Amino acid sequence: MSKEEYRIVKGQVMVPYELALGRTWSEFYDYLKEEKIMGKKCGKCSRVLVPPRSFCPRCFEDMDEWVEVSQEGVVETWVYVNMPFFAQEIKIPFISAQIRLDGSDTGFIHQVAGIDLSDFDSVRETVKLGGRVKAVWSKEKKGNILDIAYFEPVK
Amino acid sequence: MGKAVAIIGTGQTKHGRRSDVCYPDLVKEAVSAALMDAGITLKDIDGVVLGTMPSMMEGVSSTHFYFAEAMGAVGKPVMKVETCGSTGQSIGHCGFFWVASGMADIVLVVGSEKMSEGDGQATMTTVFDPFFQRTFAAGAPGVFTMQSMEWMYRFKIPEEKGREAAAMISVSNHDNAMDNPYAHIRTRVTMDDVKNARVITYPVRLLDVCPASDGACAVVFASERTAKKICKKPAWIKGLGFRGEEFFYGESDKAIWMSATEAAKEAYQQAGIRNPMKQLDVAELYNPFTYQEMIFYECFGFCPRGEAPDYVLKGAFKKGGQLPCCPSGGTLCTNPIGATGLIRLAEAALQVTGKAGARQVEGAKLALSHAMGGVDQFNAVTILGSKL
């Protein structure tokens, strides 16, 4: 038997989970329903983290103070995704971006949309590093990250 | 500090698409090669360390069970250590500490992956949390592209210059892989080939990106006494460091990349390296993406921040350059993830022991090996030397 004749077995594994958000993240999503983006501020290093955390990963202390951050921010970096893969939630092409919301100290990962994504060259004219974007809210709030539908470039 | 530990043997499979063997047989191929290289048998092994990618990638969970025979572990103590992409280096570190602890004299370290059997990018996507970031994740290329864009913007590297340097890195890695009989991708490419290849995640093109490979690697670690007794040319571990950043992407600065910088700093300090560019003879970086390789040069102190493209364009890191990087062709030409970091270590060991064949850097005495893991979250560095 030649190498090419060895067999391959095809299989798929599906496993269900129920993952707890806990208090801090549940509250974050409650705020999203009210169209507020909230971070938590560390009492020690004063950084504001979005998404919020119950503790500061660097100082390893509890973070109790909620702070509302701006719905506008600066694009720190972005990527034009044109590569399909298994179980991708958003249809390609889409833009993933790291956005520093005004009043926060961390990059927030979301998508930039609301513009014509079909032509890459025109996208590059609109989406720029250091450019400003603002949140566009979904009408129906489902209590997940897509309650913010996307961020769109500020003209 | 502590006891000296050496690498006394390494083994690799031929990497690539290996549908000619089942997964355990692939592991066995590397283990047999390493034992033969070290001139020992399974009886001499006191313990086995295994690392692979997570079950999502493997299609089998807890592979230390599945590979029990293949890795020669029956009747022996086993450690299963995994840190995502940096696994290959982390298992090497475990091999080092096991011997250095005095609890074992000879330890076999095994890393493996059969990328052709699972979905690598779907796996990478599940490294992201399901609460906030997974929705927007675009596998490894998406993240590494974001990082590269941030880096170029921060240091005001013109897009054309970054493109030119990245293309040169691709060409030289592909050239180097021609000298490596184990490499997956063994074809020469031109600058034009790279610049005109299909866009994956702009500006990253197909030839800026590593392949998905099947492959395994095994490395034998031994105590000073045993290494001196049974090995003519051991590779000595001079320093090692592992650092991780916060989980959420965007929380720490990936253009500066603290984990890479600090892991190298730790390893340099242990190895007594003050000027890496001068003291190191060769480096095997974990470079799945051309642009990212340049960020590593800066984090590891090979050149000032923002100047990597200039150094690349001058040929500093090419074969025959000031500090040859990835003479094996690197991760860019071979990436069986769970094995990749260990392959870097094995290649570094081959270099400092003069056993690297056609890819040998003449007279290499001190080598850096490295791996990166998670969503740009972890970095591991190991320094090897020809002298104790």
Next chain:
Amino acid sequence: MRRVAITHVAQSSGAESRESLMDFTYQINREILDKAGLKREDVGCIIAGSADIFHSGLSCANAFDWDGIGAFLKEGSRAEESAMSFIYGCMRILSGHYDTVLVTALVKGSENPDNDPITSFYGDPFYLRPVGINESVVAAMQMRQYMERYKVTEEQCAKVAVKNLANALFNPYADRKRRVSLKDVMSSERVYDPLKALECAPKSDGVVSVLLASESRAKKLTKKPVWFAGYGCSMDHFNPGDRDLLNGQLKTAAAAAYKMAGVRDPKKKIDVAEVCEPYAFQELLWCEQLGFCGEGGGGKLIDSGATQMDGALPVNPSGGVLATNPYPARGLYRIAEAALQIKGEAGEHQVGKKVKTALAHSTHGFGGQCHSVVILSA
């Protein structure tokens, strides 16, 4: 050789937590650092013990673990099973490179599927998985052989569940808290005959941390250091059909641990044991292989009362894995409980006798494919 001590222990309850895994982890590591009077920065190295996607819904578990265990920009690593994480922590100190290591095991069993579908993925995709093999299936086959070969009765096996669940009533961290009679166990559902529901471990949440220190640091950090004295581990063949299920690798692992700890007669020397028994009868089989009684003597051992909380060699005073089963973390729970017994800090489930030497055992894989044994001493 340098010495390593466990200086402090912190553990969560095994009951379902509503916290996110990240917060759940942070709370325990915050607690242990506070107990030791240390800051995150003071710890030399941090090792996680956690399993990936099937146990967490996340690939590369260490990525998500990292913040909660407090490892930002610290030296660290992760092993997939928590007894291995513990040993790795000991290695780091024995090497002379570190003076303190924090080892933390974590999982939220309540969030992932049942043990059986998860352990079925241990099986290869060609032979074992398609025919429905999982840990419980192999355990049931093992139990049938055990009863047949040594004439151990089903009731004797069930008594382990009665004993351990009774012990769990005195452990504030136990998950399954319910007093059960022999009749309850015997009449519980025959899930994998001869295994009955109450003879199979539940699925629990759990975060447990131990702080390890070198001899000089340990003496500064605590008045009651618990010394790491011995370790053994051994891996068996993958295919259950390739081995004698009643004569696996535990003897090899135990022999190595006893040798390192200088234990000649475990029956006399070991004061208390925390044994990993996801299936009731396995406690009897493992006790034989640990040398607590002769081959086939497990049934008589439980009948004698020796392994009860006030017996000559108490086994699982915490209630064991039958009461609390945070799967990848359960090995470190055994080690933490053994340490608490030596410290005399086990509270209501502190055994009656004075504890100088304690044994902790961990196993995972089909029919106990891999066993680890740790000996701790006062």
